[in-house]
Amino acid sequence: MNRRQVLRGAAAVVGTAVGTAATGTAAGASALGRTGGEAAEAAGADTSAAAFASGRNGVALRWLGVAGWELSLDGRRVLVDPYLSRLPVFDEAGAFIPDHPLEVRSDLLDRHLTERPDLVLATHGHYDHLMEIPHVVERHGSRVIGTETHRHLLTAMGVPGDGVVVASGGEHLDFHGFTVEVFRSLHSQFGSYGYFAPGTLTAPPRRPATIGDLVEGGSLAYRVTARGFSVLFLSGTANFVEREVAGLRPDVLVLGMSGHTNVYDYTARVLRATRPKVLVPSHHDDMVTPLDDPALPARGNPAAATELADTARRIGLAAKVLDSEILRWYEF
Template sequence: MLIGSAAVAVAGAASPGVAFASGRSGVSLRWLGVAGWELLVDGRRVLVDPYLSRLPVFDEGGQFIPDHPLTVREDLVDRHLGEKSELVLATHGHYDHLLEVPYVVEKHGSRVIGTETHRHLLTAQGVPGDAVVVASGGEHLDFHGFTVQVFRSLHSQFGSYGYFAPGSLTAPPPRPTTISDLVEGGSLAYMVTARGFSVLFLSGTANYVEREIAGLRPDVLVLGMSGHANVFDYTARALRATRPELLIPSHHDDMVTQLDDPALPPRGNPAAAAELTATARRIGLAARVLDPEVLRWYDL
């Protein structure tokens, strides 16, 4: 459900997409599918968990394939992420978040922020160690034109209250070859602030540390919206803690339908935006909800 005006923006380099909300913040955002995001401000690009390859990790019977090989659809990265990305923010180490980071770094010379484990996973795949800024939560980094705050966070907790491929590393492992080799390695959340406008990415998992985010008051909250059935009052706690003006769902598609498959729905699961809308209404938060189309730019 899309609430608010969505007028076609004036074409031009500074205005790549559709205006949403005021469209005057100078910050643009697009969903790359799964939990991937690209933020654009003043011609500078920040990626969060880019994952265009959408590995077919389910067999014909719908069973998950934990030893699925790691293969990157470089053609899609070349097509959709052709402009230089200055920074990549890794929320955690799983394949659907970290798989393409080595190729993006090779292609663009991007700097990455992640945990010590994420650094080990990346250097094991040939990423130079000095390309990875190790963070643990609490950092407030100035990129001179925008800032990035890093927050300690948590992975989603599924039916068993656990999740696929947990674990941490204290040294680089053998080169990862299957999706099980890309372990979680801790989870982080990020807030990017530019021109006084802030976007909080609790986008890579469906969990967070409430005390880490309480009182942040971002303009936009991008919230992971699947796998939170066992997280107490997940959506309402996030909204109450941060009271954003615009809500955007993340990690709410099927993860496997290819981006160049005509069968790919333009949006994710509509239940995600509907839950955000209903929760905001229930707690009395006057926030709009943007249910984004995949790969479409929105001027915030």
């Protein structure tokens, strides 16, 4: 079975798994969702279905696929880890290609990211989080937040250094209409207790050319708050620093659900520490099926939403799970 067949299999059980997740959660909502987009429609998504919440808070969220998110705060936009290019980084045998060239699908960015973001938040330096930020900055002149290493990588890709706010965790920044708090975080740890392309930089490198050139460079989490409504993005990878986020109680937690084999009790620890009202899985799709491929499932792997719902139930947390469709807006 190849990756595509696996994907089709996953798509076929979406309805069942999401139904299971919803039993411990809720979909109670009025129909306020704006339509998703061509990809969702192409994937057969029902874009006329009810969206998630009341819309009273002026906050809306849209999944861009992989770990990419667009947040609208009374119309002002914040992007997190935009990655629409979905590079084909697996060969025919399913093996990862660590020196795959960096190739931005600028047609997709121009089609889907039409509104100027005030800010782009980088959770870490890997290609599927940082690669498209120079394109967004070039088009829109947006400000970026990331670590010192992320600034060096972006500078090497042509982003003016003074457009990148260097953060290390602990910052609480006022963008006059919304605030951003930055938290020290961690990359997920897989079977080897490590991950692809670790590394930090103290100066801009030569221009990055392959996905391996974009090193992790530290991981950050972000809480964005507007008029008292908060969205916590622990979204870029499946790990976190428990003491950094303990007691935050965000309205919405966007949680990375990529591999976390060797992260002890990941979902229960993060839900106990933060006690959010709404749980949104992130980084739980196959990362490679093109956004404009009709075979792209409307949602990510349904196991992620199920795991979140089951964990919430197990620890007695009355949270709703929003298993978002790709490119569809959900209003809160």
